[in-house]
Amino acid sequence: MYRSVKHLDTSLDKLAQEATRISDSYNPLGSKIILGEGSVKDSIRKRPRKKMITQKLNLALIEVAKNKGDTKMEKRYRNTWYCQSHITTHNGKAYGNYCKNRFCLVCLGIRKADMINRYYPIIEKWKQPHFLTLTVKAQPNQNLQKWMDGMKKALTKILKRCQKRFERNRGPKLIGVYSLECNFNPIRKTYNPHFHILTANKEIANRIKEEWLQIWTPKYALPYLQKIRKVKDTGKDLVETIKYGAKIFIDPTMKKKKGMKSKTPHKIYAAGLHEIYKAMDNKRLFGSFGFRLPKEEPKVKKEKIVFDFQEWNYVPEIADYVNNETGQLMTSFIPDQSLETILNEIDTSSS
Numbered sequence: 599m600y601r602s603v604k605h606l607d608t609s610l611d612k613l614a615q616e617a618t619r620i621s622d623s624y625n626p627l628g629s630k631i632i633l634g635e636g637s638v639k640d641s642i643r644k645r646p647r648k649k650m651i652t653q654k655l656n657l658a659l660i661e662v663a664k665n666k667g668d669t670k671m672e673k674r675y676r677n678t679w680y681c682q683s684h685i686t687t688h689n690g691k692a693y694g695n696y697c698k699n700r701f702c703l704v705c706l707g708i709r710k711a712d713m714i715n716r717y718y719p720i721i722e723k724w725k726q727p728h729f730l731t732l733t734v735k736a737q738p739n740q741n742l743q744k745w746m747d748g749m750k751k752a753l754t755k756i757l758k759r760c761q762k763r764f765e766r767n768r769g770p771k772l773i774g775v776y777s778l779e780c781n782f783n784p785i786r787k788t789y790n791p792h793f794h795i796l797t798a799n800k801e802i803a804n805r806i807k808e809e810w811l812q813i814w815t816p817k818y819a820l821p822y823l824q825k826i827r828k829v830k831d832t833g834k835d836l837v838e839t840i841k842y843g844a845k846i847f848i849d850p851t852m853k854k855k856k857g858m859k860s861k862t863p864h865k866i867y868a869a870g871l872h873e874i875y876k877a878m879d880n881k882r883l884f885g886s887f888g889f890r891l892p893k894e895e896p897k898v899k900k901e902k903i904v905f906d907f908q909e910w911n912y913v914p915e916i917a918d919y920v921n922n923e924t925g926q927l928m929t930s931f932i933p934d935q936s937l938e939t940i941l942n943e944i945d946t947s948s949s
């Protein structure tokens with residue numbers, strides 16, 4: 599697997615062991631029913647940071663939705679604010695309820711890891727994978743939903759058309775994975791919906807690009823903005839493809855130099871993100887074509903009664919989980935100053 603698990607936090611291991619012992623002696627008759635597989639230590643270690651960003655972001659999103667009178671989204675942001683606020687650990691794994699929303703970094707991380715595990719074994723076998731970006735012209739917020747629908751329809755049409763051609767021996771078989779994403783431009787106050795597509799070879803990428811330009815014409819999609827490049831690191835580009843959703847931290851100057859990180863402190867634009875999440879609501883943004891994943895056993899959430907368990911609550915003020923019984927902190931996470939500044943200065947006005 600591309601992911602390194604070498605640097606697992608050993609202190610978390612120790613903590614889990616100690617905590618288990620403490621729990622056993624304090625609460626010998628207590629029991630709890632836990633559900634599912636649970637999250638592993640590496641994911642738990644990263645959780646306080648994700649939880650902190652998610653709570654601050656969703657607090658701002660709640661404010662935006664409230665001001666716009668959008669009670670449906672407000673409710674969902676609120677639900678995410680509470681996601682994983684309370685967790686139970688058992689044998690070094692964490693259990694709890696997940697909100698499964700796109701604006702939850704905790705749930706997003708779990709979903710990404712799951713998708714990488716499923717898709718990577720297939721994609722790593724592709725001989726000449728290529729990375730294709732398809733865009734349309736930037737749009738104001740009121741057009742966003744319509745354009746995202748239109749882009750999805752266009753891609754479906756291209757895939758169907760090419761499949762027919764392939765069946766008549768007049769073109770390649772299209773094989774790839776795609777995801778529809780959108781970024782906000784805080785200077786122009788526009789939105790850039792785009793597809794990231796990982797294809798099995800260059801010919802497929804070229805074919806899709808040609809068809810895309812034919813559908814939209816230069817009036818809506820400029821040819822030089824539809825980019826194809828060779829994949830050097832399949833794992834990295836798969837992650838890039840399934841980033842899933844919207845960029846949260848944005849350079850307010852929008853000056854992106856190739857391969858260089860901008861030195862300007864990044865910002866979060868909650869009102870812009872709200873427009874994107876609203877437009878993406880109830881849409882499937884990720885898909886594959888030309889291949890099938892091996893059949894998986896349907897996931898049945900197994901119920902288990904445990905006696906040695908720990909209960910933890912997330913405390914926003916210290917950005918960590920605190921053990922209900924012992925008061926122990928779960929990790930040694932301390933947010934850096936720059937992250938705290940970004941989270942305390944979320945912009946809720948521009949969209």
Ligand SMILES: [Zn+2]
Nearest residue numbers: 681697702705
């Ligand atoms: Zn969640």
